[in-house]
Amino acid sequence: MKYIWLIPLLPGAGAAINGLIGIRSFSRKTAGVVACTMMTAALALSLFAFWQLLGLPSESRAFDVVIAQWIPSIPLMTQHGVGGLQIPWGFRLDPLSGLMILVVTGIGTLIHVYSTAYMAEEPRGGVARFFCYLNLFCFFMLMLVLGNNFLVMFVGWEGVGLCSYLLIGYWYEKKSASDAGKKAFITNRIGDWGFVLGVFLIYYMFGTFDFRAVQNAAATMTVETTHFGVLSFICLFLFVGATGKSAQIPLYVWLPDAMEGPTPVSALIHAATMVTAGVYMVGRNAVLFSHAPMVMQIVAIVGVLTAFMAASIGLVQYDIKRVLAYSTVSQLGYMFTAMGVGAFSAGAFHLMTHAFFKALLFLGSGSVIHAMAGEQDMRHMGGLKKYMPVTFATMFIGTLAIAGIPPLSGFFSKDEILFRAFINNKAIWVIAVATALMTAFYMFRLVSMTFLGAYRGPEWEGAGAAHGHADPAHASGHDAHGHAAPDDHGHGHGHGAWHGPHESPTPMTFPLMALAVGAVVAGFFGIPAALNGPNTIEHFLEPSFTAQAVAGGEGHAAAPAAEAEHEAEPHVSRGVELGLMGFSVLIAAAGIGLARKFYVTSPEISQGLAEQWAGPHKLLSNKYYVDELYNATVISGTLASGRGLWSFDRNVVDGAVNGTGWLTVISAWFSGLTDSTVVDGVVNLVGRVCEEGSYWFRRLQTGLVQNYALLMVFGVFAFVTIYLFVR
Numbered sequence: 001m002k003y004i005w006l007i008p009l010l011p012g013a014g015a016a017i018n019g020l021i022g023i024r025s026f027s028r029k030t031a032g033v034v035a036c037t038m039m040t041a042a043l044a045l046s047l048f049a050f051w052q053l054l055g056l057p058s059e060s061r062a063f064d065v066v067i068a069q070w071i072p073s074i075p076l077m078t079q080h081g082v083g084g085l086q087i088p089w090g091f092r093l094d095p096l097s098g099l100m101i102l103v104v105t106g107i108g109t110l111i112h113v114y115s116t117a118y119m120a121e122e123p124r125g126g127v128a129r130f131f132c133y134l135n136l137f138c139f140f141m142l143m144l145v146l147g148n149n150f151l152v153m154f155v156g157w158e159g160v161g162l163c164s165y166l167l168i169g170y171w172y173e174k175k176s177a178s179d180a181g182k183k184a185f186i187t188n189r190i191g192d193w194g195f196v197l198g199v200f201l202i203y204y205m206f207g208t209f210d211f212r213a214v215q216n217a218a219a220t221m222t223v224e225t226t227h228f229g230v231l232s233f234i235c236l237f238l239f240v241g242a243t244g245k246s247a248q249i250p251l252y253v254w255l256p257d258a259m260e261g262p263t264p265v266s267a268l269i270h271a272a273t274m275v276t277a278g279v280y281m282v283g284r285n286a287v288l289f290s291h292a293p294m295v296m297q298i299v300a301i302v303g304v305l306t307a308f309m310a311a312s313i314g315l316v317q318y319d320i321k322r323v324l325a326y327s328t329v330s331q332l333g334y335m336f337t338a339m340g341v342g343a344f345s346a347g348a349f350h351l352m353t354h355a356f357f358k359a360l361l362f363l364g365s366g367s368v369i370h371a372m373a374g375e376q377d378m379r380h381m382g383g384l385k386k387y388m389p390v391t392f393a394t395m396f397i398g399t400l401a402i403a404g405i406p407p408l409s410g411f412f413s414k415d416e417i418l419f420r421a422f423i424n425n426k427a428i429w430v431i432a433v434a435t436a437l438m439t440a441f442y443m444f445r446l447v448s449m450t451f452l453g454a455y456r457g458p459e460w461e462g463a464g465a466a467h468g469h470a471d472p473a474h475a476s477g478h479d480a481h482g483h484a485a486p487d488d489h490g491h492g493h494g495h496g497a498w499h500g501p502h503e504s505p506t507p508m509t510f511p512l513m514a515l516a517v518g519a520v521v522a523g524f525f526g527i528p529a530a531l532n533g534p535n536t537i538e539h540f541l542e543p544s545f546t547a548q549a550v551a552g553g554e555g556h557a558a559a560p561a562a563e564a565e566h567e568a569e570p571h572v573s574r575g576v577e578l579g580l581m582g583f584s585v586l587i588a589a590a591g592i593g594l595a596r597k598f599y600v601t602s603p604e605i606s607q608g609l610a611e612q613w614a615g616p617h618k619l620l621s622n623k624y625y626v627d628e629l630y631n632a633t634v635i636s637g638t639l640a641s642g643r644g645l646w647s648f649d650r651n652v653v654d655g656a657v658n659g660t661g662w663l664t665v666i667s668a669w670f671s672g673l674t675d676s677t678v679v680d681g682v683v684n685l686v687g688r689v690c691e692e693g694s695y696w697f698r699r700l701q702t703g704l705v706q707n708y709a710l711l712m713v714f715g716v717f718a719f720v721t722i723y724l725f726v727r
Helices: 006-025 028-054 095-118 124-146 150-168 175-206 211-219 230-245 254-260 263-272 274-284 286-290 293-314 320-340 344-371 389-403 409-424 426-451 463-467 506-526 536-545 561-568 574-601 603-612 614-621 623-700 705-726
Strands: 063-078 081-093
Touching: 006 028, 006 095, 006 124, 028 095, 028 124, 063 150, 063 175, 081 095, 081 124, 081 150, 095 124, 095 263, 095 274, 095 344, 095 506, 095 536, 124 150, 124 263, 124 274, 150 175, 150 230, 150 254, 150 263, 150 274, 175 211, 175 230, 175 254, 211 286, 230 274, 230 286, 230 293, 254 263, 254 320, 263 274, 263 320, 263 344, 274 286, 274 320, 274 344, 274 536, 286 293, 286 536, 293 320, 293 409, 293 426, 293 623, 320 344, 320 409, 320 426, 344 389, 344 409, 344 506, 344 536, 389 409, 389 426, 389 506, 389 574, 409 426, 409 506, 409 574, 426 574, 506 536, 574 603, 603 614, 614 623
Parallel strands: none
Antiparallel strands: 063 081
């Protein structure tokens, strides 16, 4: 376990190799091999480290590795006075981070393998760039989940935000893709503002960024049940950061637009990495949140409302990837609901099972898009089951798993969340059950519109014989609906001359089959006690949600958050739990049955309902007009304030500067005029007076004695005259 630092380093090295060398020199195959090899090696190391972790006693399953001293001791103020901020670059392996590295490296490796075929039509340099971004994404995600303090986590936190921008906007020449990348980046920065404030408050409060030290210190503090204190503000700020990364109300709007990236990117972001970062962060700080019950209530409410809202939008979407995107937002809402009601293990368990079936569904949708030469509208599909049997079978398994049909993985994790919600807050449970009904409905709707019924897509040469009818649209290059037939201009799935839907190649179907196996068996790690199961994963993860300092056998349990939650829960009989379990299965079956009725046996019903309820249908189709509301308020307000500031800068600030300049010019002109007329005039006048005076004075100097004598006589005469008059 002392080599756990190699786990993030390996994909980081792959990113460096492809980024520095591969873009210029590697073939498509070589770039893919380098990226996949690094991810496979990281997976092997993760499995080995996890195996070693399992070999430790349950109370000692934690291991810290410090690579180097990152930030030396710096004096910084805390509530107890000036403290020494000293940050090591360290990693921590415990049950929670161990689960996360298996999810990231395992599913990440399958997505890398899938990408080698999916991106085969991209330019050579573009493939190397794509795999560089994928490896870099996994590097930062592993850094996030393995970091043993908030600042190392923050490096990974910001890194996955950067990589999401690069991957979503991979086709940067496409405006919608570049806009989606910027939208994701900016929205996440808003959430990160809250995360940073929470981290600052943590250091001020506890004088450390170390997760274990913060948990131990928080466990000794009073639970803030009657007031909104510092711990509550810390948790609220951290949750703001989580809403950005994990796409919760009100910062969920970036995630559906992230579908503009290649499908493997959607699978990586939505299933195993970035969107789970917020859930992981809340779970990592379970002790803090357990001491802020009012914030936990906020987390549960926001989570269940997000789940309900996103599920309702998914009911009427026609883009296959967009349906899955809103499904991801909804399932993340379930995870936060679990965290909010104190079921931290259930939330982490659903994170794991969701990673399997959602990666499966996204990669399956990519297989469909690949087969349909870029078509994503489910209205132009149908009947693909006979052309794509492997894709259909695996996606059907993923659909049953997410719907909560036993014994697939989604049943166990979702049922645990519903059960904990029921005993904690009945209103939240009702909304969560309604969401489960909608989830089953829209997911089977997706399968029905894509794989079942009649084929509704564009025709191809020879299709008439295959379908038993002529091909009236083929000559014009359009299908029967007037839509242009697929061509080879799609990114990442070009076909040249399209010969109709077909099964994807082995590098794409193998990850689908592997993920399908995971979607089936992953739930068996959480069989609840009501079904006579050991609920292995809950007991395994519980030490990560406590304040127990267990590394090297140190410390003691300071007040385990999980135990406190269990003590606070009301007792529910096994019969009630089994009844709730059966009810959730009935709800899932009802959703599937309704979808089959509306979209397979009687599709006219769905059309009639859409016309009858045109207002609500339009509201859902336009996603509650949230984007329009943001455009009209936040975005327009920001742009208007920007224009106002620019106008103020141009008219006031620049006006003041320019006015000062003109005033200086005018005053200089007046100064010059005064100098040339007044000052120079006075000087010239004095000179002229002196000149004229000297002329007349010079005329008196004749040089004749008789003239001087005459003047003297006149002078004497004048003097005597004045004297006589004065006297």
